Amino acid sequence: xxxxIIAANGGMFDAYKxxxxxxxxxxxxxxxxxFFTFEGLNLIHKEAHxxxxxxxxxxxxxxxxxxxxxxxxxxxxxxARELGVKMIGCQMTMDVMSLEKEQxxxxxxxxxxxxxxxxAKDADVTLTF
Amino acid sequence: MEVTVxxxxxxxxxxxxxxxVKTKKEMNTLEPGQVIEIQATDKGSTADMKAWAESTxxxxxxxxxxxxxxxxxxxxxxxxxxxxxxxxxxVVRLDxxxxxxxxxxxxxxxxxxxxxxxxxxHIPGSIHIPLGELEQRFEELNNTENLHIICRTGNxxxxxxxxxxxxxxxxVKNVVPGMKDWTGPMDKSQ
Numbered sequence: 001x002x003x004x005i006i007a008a009n010g011g012m013f014d015a016y017k018x019x020x021x022x023x024x025x026x027x028x029x030x031x032x033x034x035f036f037t038f039e040g041l042n043l044i045h046k047e048a049h050x051x052x053x054x055x056x057x058x059x060x061x062x063x064x065x066x067x068x069x070x071x072x073x074x075x076x077x078x079x080a081r082e083l084g085v086k087m088i089g090c091q092m093t094m095d096v097m098s099l100e101k102e103q104x105x106x107x108x109x110x111x112x113x114x115x116x117x118x119x120a121k122d123a124d125v126t127l128t129f
Numbered sequence: 130m131e132v133t134v135x136x137x138x139x140x141x142x143x144x145x146x147x148x149x150v151k152t153k154k155e156m157n158t159l160e161p162g163q164v165i166e167i168q169a170t171d172k173g174s175t176a177d178m179k180a181w182a183e184s185t186x187x188x189x190x191x192x193x194x195x196x197x198x199x200x201x202x203x204x205x206x207x208x209x210x211x212x213x214x215x216x217x218x219x220v221v222r223l224d225x226x227x228x229x230x231x232x233x234x235x236x237x238x239x240x241x242x243x244x245x246x247x248x249x250x251h252i253p254g255s256i257h258i259p260l261g262e263l264e265q266r267f268e269e270l271n272n273t274e275n276l277h278i279i280c281r282t283g284n285x286x287x288x289x290x291x292x293x294x295x296x297x298x299x300x301v302k303n304v305v306p307g308m309k310d311w312t313g314p315m316d317k318s319q
Contacts, residue, residue: 001184020145023150027146027149027150027153027181028149028181028185029185069143070144071143071144071147083150
């Protein structure tokens with residue numbers, strides 16, 4: 001199985017959607033690639049991914065996350081890396097936002113739209129978050 | 130319910146997808162054919178374990194719930210398991226076995242699967258010796274007659290049939306394909 005994911009939003013809920021599916025797929029022996037673009041870059045930014053905003057008005061869910069013992073995004077990111085999830089940062093967005101590869105977590109690739117398309121062209125599952 | 134397993138994984142208190150991620154990691158440390166018990170409190174984990182096993186080719190044996198803890202039993206796939214050709218010449222089909230059990234012929238059914246597999250369902254009256262223990266325990270079968278050996282798919286039982294024949298047991302039958310397609314009576318010792 002091959003899973004191609006586009007992460008285009010930078011909130012905490014977005015991060016869970018992306019990394020839960022990605023780690024679950026990788027643990028099921030799937031080949032997984034995520035393309036981080038626009039606000040999605042937050043999810044792999046060295047500092048930003050540790051403190052992602054919750055959508056306005058949902059702050060009260062904070063307790064629910066604790067109660068359900070949901071792992072922090074940091075843990076899911078390192079799990080994804082350990083499981084061999086391919087993470088691609090969008091070069092164009094990085095240029096627009098004046099971000100360098102060094103400002104992102106270890107082990108990511110940087111590429112353009114075609115890099116993702118080439119990965120996704122024979123994917124069994126394609127998702128956009 | 131106490132079941133002998135090769136490994137126990139404590140995934141209690143963990144939320145999705147961690148029970149699956151941890152299971153995947155532990156599975157890598159098991160030998161093919163070994164059984165793992167995964168303890169989880171995530172209610173979605175039962176459906177996830179089944180689906181995960183199906184996708185990865187491992188065997189989902191079953192789940193029991195005890196005091197709000199789900200115990201999932203999985204057996205690591207043996208790559209050659211579905212492929213190897215049976216070599217023991219004397220085979221019996223499942224429906225023939227069912228007829229023999231209903232008839233007057235005196236037969237002994239030997240189940241060589243792992244303890245967790247046996248617990249989740251076996252033929253009533255069958256003797257249970259896991260394949261891995263057969264070498265030490267085959268003398269327990271000395272007074273049996275007309276041995277019919279069964280496992281899940283017919284491969285472990287094929288191996289057992291060959292070993293027991295080598296040890297001098299006569300008239301040993303391998304039952305094929307095995308418990309995965311058994312529709313006759315079942316005992317669940319839970």
